[in-house]
Amino acid sequence: MNLFPNTIVFPARTLTGAGVIARLLAECVGFGRRGIIVHGHSLVKHGVLARILQATPAGCQVKSWEHTGGEPTLKDLDCLLTFAREHRADWVAGVGGGSVLDLAKACAGLYLAAETPLKYHQGAPLETRGIPFIAAPTTAGTGSEATINSVLTDPDTRVKKSIRDPMLIARLVLLDPDLLAHCPKSVIAHSGMDAFTQAVEAYTSRHASWMSDTFALKGVELIAANLEAVYREGTIEQCQGLLAGSYLAGLGFSMGRLGVVHGLAHPLGFRYHVPHGLVCGVCLPYAIELNRDAMGVKYESLSRAIGADLLTWTLRMLECLQMASPFKGKAIIEKATIIKETLPAWSTQANPKPITPQDVEWLLSRLF
Ligand SMILES: [Fe+2]
Incomplete structure (x- = not known):
């Protein structure tokens, strides 16, 4: 058996521990003052998003984008990319389950890409690095925070597959067990x-x-x-x-x-x-x-x-x-x-x- 895989890719930094999510925006400032938080509805329902936004550092402009649920599609990604580019985001954070993390990851990764998401979904290689992706899982399951994949469905052809590239890896992961409380x-x-x-x-x-x-x-x-x-x-x-x-x-x-x-x-x-x-x-x-x-x-x-x-x-x-x-x-x-x-x-x-x-x-x- 080989000692190593052909490519070794790790998230750049991972913070762990109860309550660590409170540090999200203070950490994100290091990547720039304008950012997007992608999340699901439960984050709003349980007041977690409000608590995160309350801690927005002075001079920071953070916007939130709610994924309406279900398996993420290329259409969802197109909408999110438009939203993030209009905001001139410096970074994209995903706080949610696998679908939310995969959308946020693809948005950050394709933010500066020359082609449409469909091209990369069809296998075109990414030609440029995007903006930093930050991941905070609220479910213990997909492992999306640790991977280079974003699983998306093409709504026209019904093909569900990954955009996969080492450049998609998270720059920061927050593993906070408190986030599982509302799961x-x-x-x-x-x-x-x-x-x-x-x-x-x-x-x-x-x-x-x-x-x-x-x-x-x-x-x-x-x-x-x-x-x-x-x-x-x-x-x-x-x-x-x-x-x-x-x-x-x-x-x-x-x-x-x-x-x-x-x-x-x-x-x-x-x-x-x-x-x-x-x-x-x-x-x-x-x-x-x-x-x-x-x-x-x-x-x-x-x-x-x-x-x-x-x-x-x-x-x-x-x-x-x-x-x-x-x-x-x-x-x-x-x-x-x-x-x-x-x-x-x-x-x-x-x-x-x-x-x-x-x-x-x-x-x-x-x-x-
Ligand atoms: Fe799986």
């Missing part, structure tokens, strides 16, 4: 199982290295140790543990990539409008079965990190989090297209067992 239980469950799946897939990926393994395995351990407690209303320490696990899973899959669960999750989630973490969570046990032999001794390492057999623990956790397949009993829409989209995916290509059309068909037969 609904279902979101804790779905995003937690997304993070767990990401950590397991990164650890067992064909592109794994010592470095990605180190982050991913610690991520597995922390998520397994804290997810159930946080779901049932955990302590600040348990929230911090889950947030750290999600962050480490993000670093792990940035370096080691993912597997077939994530390859299948995009085409499936998009067609059925099912939350990403729910698709990942319910698909994971079948992917573990499929990959059991190819995982080799790593299966035992994962079980040791969790403190229980990997497959048994995963099934028990899904039950405890009340996560059942949302596809059971439904008809499979566009089965051939789903299979066609899953096979060449960046994640599927990293799966420990080389994935055949029959494997995807088997996974679908278990889920539906």
Whole structure:
């Protein structure tokens, strides 16, 4: 196994601890006096945005932009870019879940780009660095704060994929467990199982290295140790543990990539409008079965990190989090297209067992 991945990219600086979000704007001033905070509705509802804005340093001009919810699209990004450019922003901060962070990240990254977002979504390389991106996750799940990806959907073609470039990496991350306090239980469950799946897939990926393994395995351990407690209303320490696990899973899959669960999750989630973490969570046990032999001794390492057999623990956790397949009993829409989209995916290509059309068909037969 390789020691390192081909490219090592970390967020430049990460601040951790309860209450650290209060320092957001004081830290952002270092990047310039004009900025945008991208957020979801819950940040307004629970008064967190007001508290952040109250601490605006003198002479700073900060505007907020609310993502209306749902999977972020290229159209959302176009609107946000126009808003940020009109404000002549020096930086873009995302305070929210994965969708909010992905939008803010793409906005900052493409702020100075010559082409439209569609060109980069279609694979054109970024030719210039954008403006600083600052990330503060309010869910413990996607790991977006630690990655170079922004997952966006093209509303015209319905293609959901990542704009991926090392220049998209956050300049500053704030991991504040207090931000999980207002996260609904279902979101804790779905995003937690997304993070767990990401950590397991990164650890067992064909592109794994010592470095990605180190982050991913610690991520597995922390998520397994804290997810159930946080779901049932955990302590600040348990929230911090889950947030750290999600962050480490993000670093792990940035370096080691993912597997077939994530390859299948995009085409499936998009067609059925099912939350990403729910698709990942319910698909994971079948992917573990499929990959059991190819995982080799790593299966035992994962079980040791969790403190229980990997497959048994995963099934028990899904039950405890009340996560059942949302596809059971439904008809499979566009089965051939789903299979066609899953096979060449960046994640599927990293799966420990080389994935055949029959494997995807088997996974679908278990889920539906
Ligand atoms: Fe994911």
